[in-house]
Amino acid sequence: MLEVKQDSVLFSASSNKQYDLPFLWLRDNCQCNECRIVETQEKQFLLHTVPVDISPTNVELKDESLFVLWPDGHQSVIPLNKIEESGRSRYPEYKSWTSGFTPRKFDWNEFLSNKEIASDALQTFVSFGVIILNNAPKDLNSLELLSKRLGPIHETLFERIHNVSVTGQVYNVAHTSKGLPPHNDFASYQSQPSVQALHMLENECEGGDSIIVDGWKVVKDLKKNNPEYFKILREFNVPFRQFDENNETYAEAPMIKCKSDGSIESFRFSNQLMQMIDPDRQGIKDFYKAYHEVSARVHDSKYSSTFRLNGGEALIVASLRVLHARETFIPNGKRHLQDAYFVYDNALNNSLI
Numbered sequence: 001m002l003e004v005k006q007d008s009v010l011f012s013a014s015s016n017k018q019y020d021l022p023f024l025w026l027r028d029n030c031q032c033n034e035c036r037i038v039e040t041q042e043k044q045f046l047l048h049t050v051p052v053d054i055s056p057t058n059v060e061l062k063d064e065s066l067f068v069l070w071p072d073g074h075q076s077v078i079p080l081n082k083i084e085e086s087g088r089s090r091y092p093e094y095k096s097w098t099s100g101f102t103p104r105k106f107d108w109n110e111f112l113s114n115k116e117i118a119s120d121a122l123q124t125f126v127s128f129g130v131i132i133l134n135n136a137p138k139d140l141n142s143l144e145l146l147s148k149r150l151g152p153i154h155e156t157l158f159e160r161i162h163n164v165s166v167t168g169q170v171y172n173v174a175h176t177s178k179g180l181p182p183h184n185d186f187a188s189y190q191s192q193p194s195v196q197a198l199h200m201l202e203n204e205c206e207g208g209d210s211i212i213v214d215g216w217k218v219v220k221d222l223k224k225n226n227p228e229y230f231k232i233l234r235e236f237n238v239p240f241r242q243f244d245e246n247n248e249t250y251a252e253a254p255m256i257k258c259k260s261d262g263s264i265e266s267f268r269f270s271n272q273l274m275q276m277i278d279p280d281r282q283g284i285k286d287f288y289k290a291y292h293e294v295s296a297r298v299h300d301s302k303y304s305s306t307f308r309l310n311g312g313e314a315l316i317v318a319s320l321r322v323l324h325a326r327e328t329f330i331p332n333g334k335r336h337l338q339d340a341y342f343v344y345d346n347a348l349n350n351s352l353i
């Protein structure tokens with residue numbers, strides 16, 4: 001079925017799905033060699049060079065393609081499979097989880113050497129926001145090697161690869177043996193690191209189990225149960241700061257950010273880095289009620305997955321989604337963790353290779 005309407009073409013594809021294609025869409029998506037750069041498949045045609053009310057003189061369906069003739073004589077060709085492909089979701093589906101969840105483990109060497117295993121691991125990472133690599137080397141700075149799959153390291157001020165041990169430099173609570181409540185790192189950056197790899201080199205201390213929380217699940221439930229609080233946390237800017245004698249990082253941002261379709265893009269949460277908010281700020285009372293509620297949910301055991309990260313294991317989290325935490329430990333042995341950040345876009349797109 002093919003029908004030319006006032007400003008669009010209606011047709012049914014072989015999948016029986018009906019498409020309503022605007023004339024401007026049809027002109028813009030012409031796949032001919034004139035409208036695209038053949039070598040790169042980039043678009044060359046400029047939409048504003050045709051009238052906004054452009055209308056085809058003829059439309060035909062043949063050889064599994066739409067052929068559209070325009071008043072200036074240009075003929076557009078658009079393969080139907082291209083149209084169908086454009087509606088398919090590109091990435092694995094997001095799957096939320098709660099306390100019963102344990103991250104899937106993949107072998108470090110296989111992740112780096114075997115493309116199929118890497119793709120499976122990265123797709124799992126995209127779905128659940130977390131994986132563990134085991135049999136990892138216990139050598140310093142091994143995290144550099146993960147760039148092969150996760151893209152370049154996202155450096156911050158402070159170290160390129162952070163050392164977390166009680167014997168090193170202390171600029172935040174992670175460098176003590178205290179418990180660490182769920183958070184993501186560097187809430188004090190507007191562009192907060194989006195992937196964090198935590199590589200345990202040695203873990204001989206008693207206690208100090210790792211905890212992860214699906215922050216998106218927490219805020220999705222908050223949205224369902226208390227939409228007003230969700231709205232407040234989307235709109236109210238919160239100050240965060242991390243610093244030492246040489247470095248200063250500071251950002252104000254809402255705790256929840258959403259994409260244009262309303263789905264969650266990031267959850268920024270760090271009790272330790274949150275700064276005093278100007279008490280004169282409008283909405284401060286309501287913000288604090290909403291913050292109290294989301295904090296209670298973040299710390300609710302029903303959302304947290306707890307496990308021991310052993311020496312030679314690397315926990316990788318999609319850090320704008322999955323919060324990490326650590327139970328208190330007794331510093332009666334060696335405990336050395338290194339962490340580094342990567343860019344989620346790179347991990348996401350590498351999951352398709």
Ligand SMILES: [Fe+2]
Binds near residue numbers: 185324
């Ligand atoms: Fe952290």
